[in-house]
Amino acid sequence: MSSEDESMNTEQAFDGMDRQGRSDPVYGFAAAPGSPIVFAGRASGLYRSTDGGATWRPVLEELGIIEPTPVVSVAVSPSFQQDRTVLAGVPGAALRSTDGGVAWQILPFPPPAPYLTVLAFSPNHLNDGVILAGTAEDGILRSSNGGDSWTYWNFGLLDLEILCLAVSPNFEWDETVYAGTSSGLFRSTNGGRAWKELHLPCGHVPVLSLAAGNPAGSTFPLFAGTEEHGLFFLEDDDGRTGFIRESAALQPGKTWSSIGSDQLKGAMNALLVSAGEESLCLGALEDGELLVSTDRGSNWQPVRAPGGGQEISAVFAPSQFGLELPLLVGFESGEIIRLERLQSYLDS
Amino acid sequence: MDSKPRSGPRQVTFQPQTYEEILDGVDRLANLIRPTLGPLPRHVFFSRERDALPDPLDSGGQIARRIPFDEDAPGSLGTVLLKSALVRMQEAVGDGTAAAAVMFQVAFHEGVKLVSAGANPMLLRRFLEEGLQIVLHRLERQRVQVEGKQRLARFAESICHDPSLAQYLGEIFDVIGEFGRLEVIPGKSKELEREYVDGFYWEKGMVSTYMANQSYRPEAFLENPAVLITNYYLHDPKPLVPVLDTAIAAGYKSLLLVALGFSEKVIGLFLTKSNQEKIWVVAVEPPAIGDDRLDFIQDIAVLTGATPILRASEIETELVFSSVKNLKFVHPEHFGRARRVWATKEATGISGGKADSRYLRQYIQDLQRRYEREVDEMARRKLRMRLGKFLGGSATLWVGGSSPIAIQQRKELAETTSQALRVAIHSGVLPGGGAALLGALDEIEGRRKLARGLEERAAFMILARMVQEPARTLLDNAGLAPAPLLDAIRREGSGYGYDLHSSRIVPMLEAGIYDGAAVVEAAVRTAVSAAAQALSTDVILKKKKSQAKS
Numbered sequence: 005m006s007s008e009d010e011s012m013n014t015e016q017a018f019d020g021m022d023r024q025g026r027s028d029p030v031y032g033f034a035a036a037p038g039s040p041i042v043f044a045g046r047a048s049g050l051y052r053s054t055d056g057g058a059t060w061r062p063v064l065e066e067l068g069i070i071e072p073t074p075v076v077s078v079a080v081s082p083s084f085q086q087d088r089t090v091l092a093g094v095p096g097a098a099l100r101s102t103d104g105g106v107a108w109q110i111l112p113f114p115p116p117a118p119y120l121t122v123l124a125f126s127p128n129h130l131n132d133g134v135i136l137a138g139t140a141e142d143g144i145l146r147s148s149n150g151g152d153s154w155t156y157w158n159f160g161l162l163d164l165e166i167l168c169l170a171v172s173p174n175f176e177w178d179e180t181v182y183a184g185t186s187s188g189l190f191r192s193t194n195g196g197r198a199w200k201e202l203h204l205p206c207g208h209v210p211v212l213s214l215a216a217g218n219p220a221g222s223t224f225p226l227f228a229g230t231e232e233h234g235l236f237f238l239e240d241d242d243g244r245t246g247f248i249r250e251s252a253a254l255q256p257g258k259t260w261s262s263i264g265s266d267q268l269k270g271a272m273n274a275l276l277v278s279a280g281e282e283s284l285c286l287g288a289l290e291d292g293e294l295l296v297s298t299d300r301g302s303n304w305q306p307v308r309a310p311g312g313g314q315e316i317s318a319v320f321a322p323s324q325f326g327l328e329l330p331l332l333v334g335f336e337s338g339e340i341i342r343l344e345r346l347q348s349y350l351d352s
Numbered sequence: 353m354d355s356k357p358r359s360g361p362r363q364v365t366f367q368p369q370t371y372e373e374i375l376d377g378v379d380r381l382a383n384l385i386r387p388t389l390g391p392l393p394r395h396v397f398f399s400r401e402r403d404a405l406p407d408p409l410d411s412g413g414q415i416a417r418r419i420p421f422d423e424d425a426p427g428s429l430g431t432v433l434l435k436s437a438l439v440r441m442q443e444a445v446g447d448g449t450a451a452a453a454v455m456f457q458v459a460f461h462e463g464v465k466l467v468s469a470g471a472n473p474m475l476l477r478r479f480l481e482e483g484l485q486i487v488l489h490r491l492e493r494q495r496v497q498v499e500g501k502q503r504l505a506r507f508a509e510s511i512c513h514d515p516s517l518a519q520y521l522g523e524i525f526d527v528i529g530e531f532g533r534l535e536v537i538p539g540k541s542k543e544l545e546r547e548y549v550d551g552f553y554w555e556k557g558m559v560s561t562y563m564a565n566q567s568y569r570p571e572a573f574l575e576n577p578a579v580l581i582t583n584y585y586l587h588d589p590k591p592l593v594p595v596l597d598t599a600i601a602a603g604y605k606s607l608l609l610v611a612l613g614f615s616e617k618v619i620g621l622f623l624t625k626s627n628q629e630k631i632w633v634v635a636v637e638p639p640a641i642g643d644d645r646l647d648f649i650q651d652i653a654v655l656t657g658a659t660p661i662l663r664a665s666e667i668e669t670e671l672v673f674s675s676v677k678n679l680k681f682v683h684p685e686h687f688g689r690a691r692r693v694w695a696t697k698e699a700t701g702i703s704g705g706k707a708d709s710r711y712l713r714q715y716i717q718d719l720q721r722r723y724e725r726e727v728d729e730m731a732r733r734k735l736r737m738r739l740g741k742f743l744g745g746s747a748t749l750w751v752g753g754s755s756p757i758a759i760q761q762r763k764e765l766a767e768t769t770s771q772a773l774r775v776a777i778h779s780g781v782l783p784g785g786g787a788a789l790l791g792a793l794d795e796i797e798g799r800r801k802l803a804r805g806l807e808e809r810a811a812f813m814i815l816a817r818m819v820q821e822p823a824r825t826l827l828d829n830a831g832l833a834p835a836p837l838l839d840a841i842r843r844e845g846s847g848y849g850y851d852l853h854s855s856r857i858v859p860m861l862e863a864g865i866y867d868g869a870a871v872v873e874a875a876v877r878t879a880v881s882a883a884a885q886a887l888s889t890d891v892i893l894k895k896k897k898s899q900a901k902s
Contacts, residue, residue, distance in 0.1 A: 115573065115575065115692075116575040116576070116691065116692060141691050141704060142691060142692075142703075142704060143704070156550055156703070157550070158550050158551070158703070158704075158745075159527050159528060159529070159532070159548070159550060159743075159745045160529060160743050162709055162712055162713060162716070162742070162743075163709040164691065164704050179500075185709075186709070187709040187710055187713075188709075188713075193499055193500055193526075194500070194501060194526045194527065197526075197527050198526065198527040198528070198529065200529075201713075208709065208710045208713060
């Protein structure tokens with residue numbers, strides 16, 4: 005591919021500087037399913053794009069919040085078309101919009117004021133109203149009424165520093181959620197009320213990123229990106245028990261496999277797994293490398309995307325993750341780029 | 353009290369009267385328990401006192417406990433043999449006593465016939481024990497884990513036969529897990545209610561309500577406090593002044609101080625306005641005494657990363673964690689930290705202890721290993737409670753009912769079911785309704801066909817009858833003809849049984865009909881062991897009636 009093609013496909017959507025000229029790290033993205041609206045949480049606040057991430061406008065400024073308010077976590081309801089709900093975690097509180105990100109209200113939390121690191125909606129949110137919030141010091145907060153009230157649910161959680169969450173695609177009936185913490189991985193099979201540790205083969209290490217793969221019947225694979233030990237893959241190994249939790253809980257570590265360990269060196273900051281095509285994975289490493297695997301993580305090839313070795317902090321597929329679809333990449337420096345077609349950045 | 357050794361005329365019974373006497377007592381108790389087996393149990397009414405309402409019982413263990421022991425009654429040895437086996441079993445696993453009773457009864461009846469026909473009871477015992485291992489192996493192969501509130505609720509319902517109680521217990525144990533603490537309290541309404549308490553808490557509150565800092569209730573709530581633990585009784589406020597200064601200098605705004613006790617002067621020091629403006633102290637006592645207190649101190653120290661201040665004698669005897677021996681040696685690094693501490697007049701709780709999370713895992717694993725190895729039931733219970741504080745938190749269940757007696761019975765039922773649930777979570781479950789034991793039948797019969805001697809053949813005949821007996825009794829109790837149904841179940845294969853609610857033969861696990869694995873194993877072990885003991889009993893020696901009465 006020529007450099008001319010590349011420039012046509014890549015767009016620097018944000019230069020990464022806040023108003024004072026400081027770097028403005030990107031913490032996370034969230035998009036409304038079936039809509040071009042995308043949100044980005046940054047050190048300087050929350051940003052909204054109405055064109056799939058091509059251009060961005062600050063949201064909180066319109067609320068009259070003048071001081072930069074870091075937004076570490078942002079999530080959009082899976083039933084956005086019906087409920088127009090967006091949640092954003094700010095220090096000590098969360099903001100909720102029920103009109104697609106125009107008007108916002110502060111949600112009450114039990115004391116002490118938590119620092120939200122990750123937010124996740126139940127895929128069945130329209131019916132169950134469940135939202136989970138991971139925090140920096142207080143474990144998991146759970147709401148079952150769309151965010152009106154929150155309760156701490158930390159039974160069995162031995163590390164309250166939550167770094168990432170992954171909700172089962174089958175949550176409606178299996179109620180399974182995974183939480184990556186600063187010292188390991190935990191699983192809840194009752195919708196985030198109680199937790200049990202899943203022992204990774206590399207011991208008690210920080211789990212920075214999680215992604216649930218395409219469900220096959222009642223089971224689904226889980227990918228866990230760690231700080232120093234690469235990527236791990238958990239799969240139901242016998243099919244008899246009908247769900248991965250039995251085999252993994254009874255024989256800790258037995259069903260985990262380390263994948264791509266030759267190529268995946270360093271912290272796996274972000275992870276994407278295709279919903280329709282289980283074999284496609286994308287990992288973002290701390291050193292700025294973006295890698296794609298088309299064989300479920302066995303082999304990885306680099307994405308020749310601009311970024312110049314900057315640390316990648318977030319990757320996101322605004323519509324769906326696929327080689328022919330656009331991808332947003334957020335950097336620790338604050339820059340956001342949009343790759344129109346991932347395939348065109350791969351060596352043939 | 354008479355300290356002289358008792359001696360005098362004894363009544364000696366030899367065979368065949370020995371077996372007859374034991375059979376008499378076994379039948380007396382087992383026939384009382386037999387109707388209670390299964391999901392459609394019948395009650396056994398026990399009259400406690402004259403004019404009092406009789407208690408309806410539907411648990412073999414409860415019946416065994418309540419049955420009065422009369423040494424002079426015919427068959428007293430048989431009754432006491434079965435009673436003690438069932439009581440021990442109920443204490444260990446909480447349930448399964450009815451299955452054990454009917455298996456023991458049929459095994460003993462069959463055994464007596466075979467011994468009378470010439471089998472050697474000691475050889476029979478050996479082969480029974482050998483056959484037991486085959487049954488246990490077969491059960492092990494059918495064992496699965498039970499998880500999720502719906503499965504736990506179904507299992508609970510198979511124990512308590514109270515759907516709403518089972519739903520609550522299923523949800524509670526899904527949250528608190530095997531080790532979590534559940535307090536069952538008589539409620540004031542007809543309904544059931546539950547509440548969860550997250551984190552590590554104990555039942556000792558702040559020593560003064562002036563330590564409360566919440567405007568709307570007498571409760572203290574501390575954010576990011578320092579935590580200091582000691583097993584000293586704090587009489588003198590003077591050594592505490594530098595401790596408070598150290599905490600203030602380290603940037604703490606509040607302190608949780610756990611000590612054996614506090615004098616009025618010490619409490620006064622904490623409550624002075626000038627001190628409270630600088631650092632808000634909540635003083636509480638540990639919950640336990642003796643060795644338990646040191647365990648508690650160690651648990652809090654690990655949870656919060658604190659270094660406890662211990663008396664020299666206890667440092668010498670309990671060198672299991674680092675400590676300092678005097679308040680004057682307290683440095684900032686000796687304070688533990690927590691994200692949240694709350695205290696009321698009755699209780700104190702810690703959430704988000706700032707321990708090294710990896711060391712905390714090691715500590716918990718060590719407690720779990722000790723729990724697995726421990727055989728003493730009281731010690732196991734203490735270890736379970738300690739583990740529960742780290743792993744499971746606590747729940748309270750208020751049990752309602754239509755009358756005080758109904759509430760009390762439901763409370764006892766909730767406690768028995770809770771124990772069975774813990775065992776099931778720990779050890780897994782088997783196809784219920786006696787199906788798991790029926791799954792061992794083919795292997796036992798195969799072995800019987802290969803048997804060489806009379807005793808070996810007799811032992812496997814007994815075991816074949818035994819493993820069918822719980823399913824047979826269950827069907828009988830439901831008013832069905834057992835024989836054709838047992839044949840039909842056997843034709844379907846392993847894991848199948850009769851669902852009394854749908855009146856169909858179904859794969860029991862898929863239908864959500866479970867028995868606790870440890871319970872079934874304990875029942876078959878109890879039955880074989882008690883039957884072997886009874887069959888090898890030849891002579892009964894007991895005091896004569898007149899002697900016993902005097």
